[in-house]
Amino acid sequence: MTEPVLSVRGLTTSFRADAFSPWSTVVRDLSFDIGAGETLAIVGESGSGKSVTSLSVMRLLAERTSRIEGSAKLEGSELLALPEAKMRKVRGSAISMIFQEPMTSLNPMMTIGSQVAEVMRCHLGLSAAEAKAEAIRLFEKVRIxxxxxxxxxxxxxxxxGQRQRVMIAMALAARPKLLIADEPTTALDVTIQGQILDLIKDLQVETGMAVLFITHDMGxxxxxxxxxxxxxxxxxxEEGSTADIFxxxxxxxxxxxxxxxxxxxSMAGRLNPATFGLIDMTTGEATPERALPAAADAPPVLEVKNLCTRFEVRGGLFARVTGAVHAVEDVSFDLRPGETLSLxxxxxxxxxxxxxxxxxxxxxxxxxxxxxxxxxxALDGKALREARRAIQMVFQDPFASLNPRVSVGTAIAEPFIEQGLxxxxxxxxxxxxxLERVGLSAKVMNxxxxxxxxxxxxxxxxxxALMLDPKIIVADESVSALDVSIKAQVCNLLMDLQESLxxxxLFISHDMAVVERxxxxxxxxxxxxxxxxxPRPAIFERPQHAYTQKLIAAVPVPDPARRVLRRKQDIEEIKSPFRPKDFQPPKREWREVGAGHFVQT
Amino acid sequence: MVAYVLRRIGSTILVMVLVSLLVFLLLRLAPGDPAAVLAGDNASAEQIATLRRLLGLDDPLPVQFLSWLWAVAQGNLGASLYSAEPVTLLMSQRAEATLSLALATLTVAVPLAIVMGVTAAHRAGTGTDRVLMLFAVAGFSLPAFVVGYLLVYLLAIQAGVLPVQGYQPIAEGIGGWAAHLVLPAITLGLIYTALIARITRATMLETLSEDFIRTARAKGLPMRRVLLVHALRNAGVPIVTVIGIGVALLIGGVVVTETVFNIPGVGRLVVDAIARRDYPVIQGVILVCSGIYVLLNLLTDLSYTLIDPRIRY
Structure with a gap:
């Protein structure tokens, strides 16, 4: 076997808060090899040390608060012993990286061209004009x-999606031997995710580089x-060929x-939702999945008719309204007791x-x-506040939606007290x-x-959200930010609560696989x-609208046999819903294709 | 952009009318009668009354205000009650000294503070950081008159390398002009440097933890470029804001510094005018200063668009 591009042996990384605190180890004795043209995926949940591993190899951790032991050899030469000035020449040239957050990983003050060109000026010594020409060629290559x-x-x-393409162009600029991709598609929409994965695969075939792919997503x-x-x-x-692992x-x-x-x-042929079957992480003991009952055949608890929400855009000398973002346009639906409607x-x-x-x-x-x-x-003021008791919300980011200075007991009790109940x-x-009901202990209140x-x-x-005994919960991407195993548990909790209460x-999500469940x-x-x-089976098994079909086709499937496939989708981004002031929304026609299954024509 | 500037200039005029109304009322409500000061200690009540009438101080307040405002609109800030010289002339005579002092302070303080702040942020938690921030705290805590007299004692009286006080116009030689400005500029610049250095450090620290800085480092760029090209510009908006606010502080600081170093500038002019209840001079200086301040604020806001391409008016 030829020499691997990257060979890591006994990598151990520790952190400490400051010079006086003890070291705590976050990656222990990790060894792996990646050969040219090969892709190794490191999978794990938050806190598993997968990102720290890549930052250790790149030596991008703060020197004063981190310690890296073991060995990481790039084509036989030890990276961990290189002086900083030489290591700098490795970063971005022999090994380059792309990151999770394309929205924040680019410098907002610099043009995308100059950010790509500076890599080539720095590592390849190109002139400004040469670097610009090369950057444009790279942008074409990543299909911008x-x-x-x-x-x-x-x-x-x-x-x-386009920003992530720019990041990839930047990473490829100095023709790296190894590309480290740290959750490169996690923050992207599913159709865009498919495009980016295809792009990385194509570029790898073209350049023969090795890829270290860090992700939490088995699909x-x-x-x-x-x-x-x-x-x-x-x-x-565990380590092995992907097919074997699966x-x-x-x-x-x-x-x-x-x-x-x-x-x-996995839900094909079944009418109603079902909980996730779970396997205990340490014992391997399995809890089987369980089907939920159908929604009650009762009058709807929520009816929405012709809802329109627009955000006005102003401009000009007197800040007149020049147009509006049509965020919600003529949306109608209803929701029955005990039912989950996913948006x-x-x-x-x-x-x-x-x-x-x-x-x-x-x-x-x-x-x-x-x-x-x-x-x-039609409500306002006090009446509106009281009406909100019946509908509560659970948001996406569990870190941002709790006040860090308020104890959880107080936070949970607050709506009850504020409503004077x-x-x-x-x-x-x-x-x-x-707290007991959601699987925690009443002792953690303080x-x-x-x-x-x-x-x-x-x-x-x-x-x-349950404190006010609501009838409806609007779950806005409530499980999107959670690790897979936790996501399944929280989904199961929501379904249990639905059954008992x-x-x-109203389940708002971009994750088609969770929605199907x-x-x-x-x-x-x-x-x-x-x-x-x-109805869910109709949408997933007989999608009629072109967009629904596209959305379902883009979802990654956890099946290693699909490694060689490409989606061959057009590169297009979601269009802007900004409309000029005198825009008249077109009248929409609906076609009923099955019982309760409507498609816009 | 043009629409924005026009709207802002419109609101600037409104702000200045309000400022002048406040100043006008404040002066009239404060105790002290300019006619009595002007007439001298031995004047009779009748003489003072005549003087008041001649100076127009007997008119109702709204009339006084409106006639002053009308004159201002025509570019006439009135004349000193004391020397009868036009306020604009008095100010322009003093402007050179004050502007020299302000500009000297800014050209030293701003670059120095930014270098200090960037270094401290880059070396956060180390000895360098602590020494720099100790200096910044000292700069805040020491009043200008303490530092001023201390510097005068050490460098002018003991060492004799710099003039003790006074001002030399630039027309009489660059060397002498600069030598006279060194100590006042250091005195005035100290608090200013401390302020900008602290803000620079804080915003740089925040910026350095951003994702795109990690990207820049992963690209293998030299640290210098990461700090000065990638980080500093992103930290620019708060820094420029503080520099803008600092100019307002500078206007206040100039008054004290000019007094300490006996510099015949606008600050001294207004201190003398307040002592004599010389209404037109005080009103004129404050109006011009607030005009400059509002204008600087506008320039600060417009400079954001140069720093951050996402900001558009």
Whole structure:
């Protein structure tokens, strides 16, 4: 066998808060090799040490608070012993990196062209003109439309997918031997994710570089990697060919990870939602999945008719309205007791604004919102606050949606007290019961949010939403930020609560595989409008609208046999829903293709 | 952009009318009568009354205000009650000294503070950082008159290398002009340097933890380029804001510094005018200063568009 591009032996990385604190080890005795043209995926959940591994190899950790031991050899030469000045010449040239957050990983003040050109000026010694020509060639290679005109564009004018293309162009600029891709598609919409994965695969074939792919998503792993290394809390638990890991993973954690991955199509032929079957990470013990009942055949608990929400855009000398972003346009649906209706679509399609408009957190411009027959859209002030008891929200980011200085008990009790439903003592007792109900202990009431993990915090947010005994919960990407195994657990919790309390969910999500598990019905949104709505089996098995079909086709499937496939989709981004002032929205026609299954024509 | 500038200039005029109204009222409500000061200690009540009438101080307040405002609109700030010289002339005579002092302070303080702030942020937590920030705290805590007299004692009286006080116009030689400005500029610049250095350090620290800085380092760029090209410009908006606010502080600081170093500038002019209740001079100086300040604010806001391409008006 030829010498590997990167050979890591006994890599151990530790951190400390300052010079006086003890070291704590976050990566232990990790060894792996990557050969030329090969892709190794490191899989693990938050805190598994997968990103720290890549930053250790690049030596990008703060010197004063980190310690790296072991060996990392690039084509036989030791990286960990290189003086900083020589290491700098390796970064961005022999090894380059792309990161998770394309929105924040580019310098907002510099043009995308100059950010790519500076790599070549720095490492290849090109002149300004040569670097510019080369950068434009790279932009074409990563398929940025109108590459030449885009050279002087600033990052904020590009979409997430295009920014990630710029990052890839930058990483390829000095023709690296190894590309480290740290969750490069996690923050992207699913159709864009597919395009970026295809691009990385194509470029790898073209350049023969090795790829170290870091991800938490087993679907992505199956699509891109030859070999897979599974990490758990700083240790390697298993390594092998991707096909082997998927078919014959030995470690309970590997199997737990795989079982928790929602697989599109796993619900085929079933009418109602079902909980995830789970495997315990340490014992390997399995909890089987369980089907949920159908929604009650009762009058709807929420009716939304012709909802419109627009954000005005102003300009000119007197700041007149020049147009509006049509975030939600003529959206109608209803929700029955005990039912989950999922709103799916990509960033900017208006799904979150729909949720916020229903609670009147954003003021809709027009439309009827009825909760249990009572008109929510006509209320104001105190009456509106009282009406909101029936609808509560759980947000996406469990870290940002709890006040870091307020104990969780107080946070959960607050809505109850603010609404004047009882005394402090009653509120605390109820908060305690709810904490137990969401799988925590009533004893944790006095702790602050930072003492909890992401999944626990999301449970706390759910408990807070339940405090007012709502009928409806708007779950706005509530499980999107969670690790796979935690995501499955929180989904199961939501479904259990639905069954026992008869809750209705408006489940807003971009994750098609999760949606398939939890929903009774699905509405697909595109540019502020619902383009298709119907029972979940109909939408997933017989999608009618072109956009729905595209959305479902783009979801990565955790099946290593698909490694060689490409989607061959057109490169296009979601269009802007900005409209001029005198724009008249076209009249939409609907076609019923099955029982309760409507498609926009 | 043009629409924005026009709107801002419109609101500037409104702000200045309000400022002049406040100053006008404040002066009239404060105790002390300019006619009594002007007439001298031995004047009779009748003489003072005649003087008041001649100076127009007997008119109702709204009339006084409007006639002054009308004159201002025509570019006439009135004349000193004391020397009868036009306020514009008095100010222009003193402007050179004050502008020299302000510009000398800025050209030293701003670059020095930014270098200090960037270095401290880059070396955060080390001895270098602590020494620089100790200096910044000292710069805040020591009043200008303490530092001023201390510097005069050490460098002018004991060492004899610099003039003790006074000002030499630039027309009489660059060397003498500069030598007279060194100590006042250091005195005035100290608090200013401390302020900008601290803000630079804080915003740089925040910027250095951003994702795109990690990208820049992963590209293998030299640290110098990461700090000065990638980080500093991103930290620019708060720094420029503080420099802008600092200019307002400078206007106040000039008054004290000019008094300490006996520099015949606008600061001294206004101190003398307040002592004599010389209404037109005080009003004129404050109006011009507030005009400069509002204008600087506008320039600061417009400079954001040069720093950050995402900001468009």
């Amino acid at each position: 439309p109108n590459a030449k005109d885009r050279y002087d564009t600033h990052p904020h004018k590009l979409s997430g 992505v792993v199956a699509e891109v990697s030859d070999r897979t290394l599974v990490m758990l809390r700083g240790d390697k638990v 078919a014959r993973g030995k470690h309970p954690y590997t199997r737990a990870l795989l079982s928790a991955v929602p697989r599109l199509g 799916v679509g990509e960033s900017g399609c208006g799904k979150s604004t729909t949720g916020r408009s229903i609670l009147r957190l954003t003021h809709p411009r027009a439309g009827d919102i009825r909760v249990d027959g009572a008109a929510m859209h 009882g005394t402090q003592a009653e509120a605390r007792e109820k908060a305690g019961q709810l 702790r602050l949010p930072h003492e909890f993990s992401g999944g626990q915090r999301q449970r706390i947010c759910i408990a807070r 008869g809750l209705s969910y 939890v929903s009774h019905r699905v509405a697909v949104m595109y540019m502020g409008e619902i383009v298709e709505i119907g």
